Amino acid sequence: MSQTKVAAPFVSNDANFRNKIVNGDLSVDQRNGTATINGTSVTYNVDRFLGRGVASAGVFTLAQDTTSPDNFTSSIKATVTTADSSIATGSSYRLQTNIEGTNMADMNWGSSSARTAVLSFYVRSSVTGTFGLSVANGDFNRFRVFSYTIDSADTWERKIITIPGDTSGTWPTNNTMSVRLNWSLGIGTNVDGTVGSYGSSTAEGLQGQTNLIATNNATFYLTGVQFEVDSGGATDFEHLPFDVQLRRCLRYFLDLSSTGVLNNDASYIAQACYYTSGLCMGFCHFPVPMRVEPSLTTSNSGNSFFMYANGSGDGLDDLYISGASSKVGGMLANQTDASGTAGHGGGLYVVADRICNLSAEL
Numbered sequence: 001m002s003q004t005k006v007a008a009p010f011v012s013n014d015a016n017f018r019n020k021i022v023n024g025d026l027s028v029d030q031r032n033g034t035a036t037i038n039g040t041s042v043t044y045n046v047d048r049f050l051g052r053g054v055a056s057a058g059v060f061t062l063a064q065d066t067t068s069p070d071n072f073t074s075s076i077k078a079t080v081t082t083a084d085s086s087i088a089t090g091s092s093y094r095l096q097t098n099i100e101g102t103n104m105a106d107m108n109w110g111s112s113s114a115r116t117a118v119l120s121f122y123v124r125s126s127v128t129g130t131f132g133l134s135v136a137n138g139d140f141n142r143f144r145v146f147s148y149t150i151d152s153a154d155t156w157e158r159k160i161i162t163i164p165g166d167t168s169g170t171w172p173t174n175n176t177m178s179v180r181l182n183w184s185l186g187i188g189t190n191v192d193g194t195v196g197s198y199g200s201s202t203a204e205g206l207q208g209q210t211n212l213i214a215t216n217n218a219t220f221y222l223t224g225v226q227f228e229v230d231s232g233g234a235t236d237f238e239h240l241p242f243d244v245q246l247r248r249c250l251r252y253f254l255d256l257s258s259t260g261v262l263n264n265d266a267s268y269i270a271q272a273c274y275y276t277s278g279l280c281m282g283f284c285h286f287p288v289p290m291r292v293e294p295s296l297t298t299s300n301s302g303n304s305f306f307m308y309a310n311g312s313g314d315g316l317d318d319l320y321i322s323g324a325s326s327k328v329g330g331m332l333a334n335q336t337d338a339s340g341t342a343g344h345g346g347g348l349y350v351v352a353d354r355i356c357n358l359s360a361e362l
Contacts, residue, residue, distance in 0.1 A: 019238040020103045021181075022248045023048045024225040026074045029064040030255040030357075036061050036081075037093075044361060046076045047249040048098075049222075054091045058084025058186060058213040062095070068223055069122045069156040071237070075223035078185060083216040092204040093186035093213045095222060098362040099179040100291065101138070101172035106229065107165055109137075109178075114165025116230040119181065120237070123148075124156045124221040125212065132184040132206025134193070135163055138177030138362075142169035143203040145193040150210075158224070160234045166198045175291050177362040181227065185220060186213030250288045256356040269356065270332055272307055272348040274340040280307045280316065281333040282348040286358070289327045294358035296321040296330070304354040307338065309346025314339055319348075319356070330358060 028047040035043045037051035038059040044050045045062035053060065059082035068075045078095055087093075107115050125131075133146045144166070148159045172178045184205030193203025212218050224237045240248075256269045272282025286294075296319065298304060303315035316334045324331040332348065350356045 018228045019226045021225045028249045034063040075221040078220040080218045085214040087188040091188040095183045101174045101178035104178040105173040109165045109171035114167045117163040118230045118234045119161045120226045120234040122224040125150045126219045129210030132209040134182045136180040144198045186211040254358040268347045270348040273345040279335040280338040285329045290360040292360045294360040299354040306349045309344045
């Protein structure tokens with residue numbers, strides 16, 4: 001009996017993990033809240049995306065939002081809550097994501113073999129006009145400015161920007177920051193630039209651009225962010241399963257409290273013991289190896305944690321992460337208000353709605 005051969009269908013854009021942006025669909029939001037950007041400190045919000053602003057001037061907020069184009073469910077929303085219509089020299093407002101060097105090894109940036117990249121994203125703004133976007137290296141001494149136009153207010157538009165690779169400068173290929181992608185929301189002189197080539201002068205936005213921060217209550221949404229090797233133009237956005245996207249995010253940030261995506265209520269975070277009556281310690285195994293040994297942030301407020309041992313709970317205000325930690329696990333401890341019996345073991349528990357997170361952000 002003869003068999004009929006059926007040709008396999010052509011599948012375009014089938015390269016796995018071609019997108020070098022982690023959480024480009026803005027689906028993972030472990031912090032699960034609204035960040036107020038009112039100073040120059042970097043403030044992360046939706047996983048892998050951050051805001052930076054200006055002290056004592058304009059203010060904007062960042063939060064995950066369900067407003068999104070077809071084929072997406074989430075975006076990050078910037079909202080101007082205090083306008084700055086006369087941006088000072090050297091000031092910059094921006095929404096930013098960073099790319100780790102390990103994801104840039106095949107781009108050869110910083111050499112004569114530098115490959116061209118394509119950046120694509122979906123954007124929606126209440127303000128129209130020409131906006132600025134910049135690319136910078138981790139050392140913040142190589143910059144290139146690009147422009148894009150928002151044609152219609154409150155309408156999703158897809159933008160595609162070709163980014164030639166830089167043949168000079170240092171663009172790491174290890175676990176440090178290699179690339180900064182910056183959507184400028186407002187720019188002052190001396191840190192703006194023109195569309196052109198790479199240079200060493202700081203350029204975080206476009207000269208003469210539309211400044212979202214100048215309009216009170218203005219909104220700016222972003223999703224579907226993809227940065228890939230240019231193999232003939234932008235490809236369709238690479239949708240990854242949520243569990244895959246989450247695990248990629250956990251390399252940089254892990255929320256152990258109930259506010260994150262891993263827990264729905266107060267939860268045990270480690271098996272622990274009293275090393276001495278005044279020292280409680282427990283080892284927390286991370287779901288995935290983190291980028292570097294992480295730092296710990298907690299609520300540092302009354303009875304944020306409890307050590308349950310020998311039939312009772314010992315309230316603890318705070319924890320610290322000890323030097324016995326690594327990229328794969330952390331020794332969490334308290335020796336300020338622990339009060340138990342040396343040698344007793346139990347479970348270390350974080351109270352609902354208290355902060356307990358580990359950060360290895362770039």
